[in-house]
Amino acid sequence: MSAQQNTGLRKTVRQFALALVACLAVAGGAAAVAGSGDAEAPAAPRLMLADDNWPVPTPAPSN
Numbered sequence: 001m002s003a004q005q006n007t008g009l010r011k012t013v014r015q016f017a018l019a020l021v022a023c024l025a026v027a028g029g030a031a032a033v034a035g036s037g038d039a040e041a042p043a044a045p046r047l048m049l050a051d052d053n054w055p056v057p058t059p060a061p062s063n
Contacts, residue, residue, distance in 0.1 A: 001009075
């Protein structure tokens with residue numbers, strides 16, 4: 001291998017290692033947040049189910 005190829009390979013390995021460390025840090029932070037019971041997850045929105053009286057028609061104005 002030439003010196004230029006060796007330098008390019010080192011740079012590639014260094015960038016890959018940095019990306020791996022960043023991904024592991026994000027995944028570790030997400031696992032720590034998900035594993036902690038202190039913070040409650042926001043409640044899922046409830047669906048509005050129509051009943052027999054919905055929608056209520058508005059009466060027409062009488063003259």
